[in-house]
Amino acid sequence: MSLSDLKSLYSASIVILSLIILAPTLIIVVSVPQGEQFSELYLLGSSHTAESYPFNVSQNKTYRVYLGIRNHIGSLGYFKIYAKFRNQTESLPNSTTPSYLPQIFEYCVFLASSSVYETEVAFSFEDVSLEGGLCRVARFAVDDREISVTEATTWDQQNRGFYFQLFFELWIYNTTVSQFQYDKRFVGIWLNVSRIV
Amino acid sequence: MRRREFPGLGRRHNIGVPGWLNLKSLRQGLNHSYILKARTTVRVLKGSLKASSLCLIILITLGLISRYSSCAYEGEKTLSSISEADEKLRQAFAAVLKAEKAGAAISDELTNKLNIAQELLTRANTSFLVGEYGNASLLAGQSMNLADAIVQDAGYLENQAESERNTRFIWALLLSTVGLVMLFVVSFFGWKLVKKRYSRQFLKMKPEETTRA
Numbered sequence: 001m002s003l004s005d006l007k008s009l010y011s012a013s014i015v016i017l018s019l020i021i022l023a024p025t026l027i028i029v030v031s032v033p034q035g036e037q038f039s040e041l042y043l044l045g046s047s048h049t050a051e052s053y054p055f056n057v058s059q060n061k062t063y064r065v066y067l068g069i070r071n072h073i074g075s076l077g078y079f080k081i082y083a084k085f086r087n088q089t090e091s092l093p094n095s096t097t098p099s100y101l102p103q104i105f106e107y108c109v110f111l112a113s114s115s116v117y118e119t120e121v122a123f124s125f126e127d128v129s130l131e132g133g134l135c136r137v138a139r140f141a142v143d144d145r146e147i148s149v150t151e152a153t154t155w156d157q158q159n160r161g162f163y164f165q166l167f168f169e170l171w172i173y174n175t176t177v178s179q180f181q182y183d184k185r186f187v188g189i190w191l192n193v194s195r196i197v
Numbered sequence: 198m199r200r201r202e203f204p205g206l207g208r209r210h211n212i213g214v215p216g217w218l219n220l221k222s223l224r225q226g227l228n229h230s231y232i233l234k235a236r237t238t239v240r241v242l243k244g245s246l247k248a249s250s251l252c253l254i255i256l257i258t259l260g261l262i263s264r265y266s267s268c269a270y271e272g273e274k275t276l277s278s279i280s281e282a283d284e285k286l287r288q289a290f291a292a293v294l295k296a297e298k299a300g301a302a303i304s305d306e307l308t309n310k311l312n313i314a315q316e317l318l319t320r321a322n323t324s325f326l327v328g329e330y331g332n333a334s335l336l337a338g339q340s341m342n343l344a345d346a347i348v349q350d351a352g353y354l355e356n357q358a359e360s361e362r363n364t365r366f367i368w369a370l371l372l373s374t375v376g377l378v379m380l381f382v383v384s385f386f387g388w389k390l391v392k393k394r395y396s397r398q399f400l401k402m403k404p405e406e407t408t409r410a
Binding site: 003006007010014017018021022024025028029075076078108109110111112113173175178 | 297305311319370372381387391
């Protein structure tokens with residue numbers, strides 16, 4: 001090994017050692033990039049699993065599902081879940097835009113980083129009528145709160161039923177713009193109300 | 198029209214009296230005046246009744262208007278306090294988030310406080326929707342107070358975190374500087390030693406003969 005090679009090796013080891021000594025200071029100044037930041041929205045059936053969801057529903061009977069959020073955004077989050085109700089022809093939210101339908105009720109929660117919020121949603125159909133091949137829902141109850149809705153659907157020949165969808169959109173508060181923004185996540189269940197009539 | 202003489206009055210003083218004004222008619226006139234008076238009284242009574250009922254209607258209308266306007270005012274006031282509570286809650290969230298970004302450990306207690314303030318606000322909204330303005334204002338006020346307390350707690354945590362961060366940074370910088378100085382001093386003398394050793398080894402080396410083919 002020549003002297004110049006030895007000198008290079010020595011200098012490199014000094015630089016490495018300097019970086020090791022400076023590391024604690026650099027960690028305080030430079031922010032370390034975090035992993036993937038995301039939120040999670042889920043809906044479980046009455047048995048608290050991803051099955052036994054209510055499907056064939058009757059009037060004045062209570063059904064239960066479990067709605068949950070997981071916070072993986074790396075900080076405290078202010079979330080809102082908007083519950084909406086639609087028939088087969090009305091629009092569903094997609095990965096970028098929420099549904100234009102008005103919310104029938106909402107849940108608001110502050111969730112610390114890496115924590116979970118779960119709530120039981122107990123719902124029932126209070127006022128359902130069948131008029132000229134059209135099934136109308138006028139009143140809906142969620143957690144003992146009655147909500148007026150005006151939704152109607154026609155008979156689905158293919159699937160043999162009157163179908164409505166109860167779905168939940170996740171919104172998150174953005175402090176930069178000081179308002180809630182659609183978090184590009186939604187979950188929902190189809191409900192066949194043909195057993196009512 | 199006939200002329201009639203009245204005792205004590207000369208012919209010259211005869212006055213033209215209408216035909217209907219005789220004694221009978223005077224008596225009748227007297228009765229008539231009573232009737233007139235009664236009629237007038239009835240009219241006055243009717244008038245006053247009308248006026249009083251009008252006044253009553255006006256008063257009721259005014260009362261209704263004032264009640265409606267007071268309700269509307271109360272409703273507006275409640276709505277304004279709910280909006281204020283909502284704004285305060287958002288500010289509280291922003292303050293806690295800022296503290297967290299500054300390095301403060303956000304306790305479950307603070308998150309729970311935020312959720313309680315949110316719950317109070319939701320209940321205030323529900324009370325407002327059913328017309329319980331007093332209860333709604335009370336709940337909104339409680340939510341606001343809690344949000345203010347959260348802002349204070351978050352501010353304290355942020356200051357504490359910043360102070361701890363600064364102390365940690367100063368210590369880290371000091372230790373790094375000392376470490377670097379020591380490293381450079383040691384490496385400087387170390388290099389001299391390495392170089393000397395290398396030269397000695399180089400000088401000890403014997404030239405080797407290479408055989409030529």
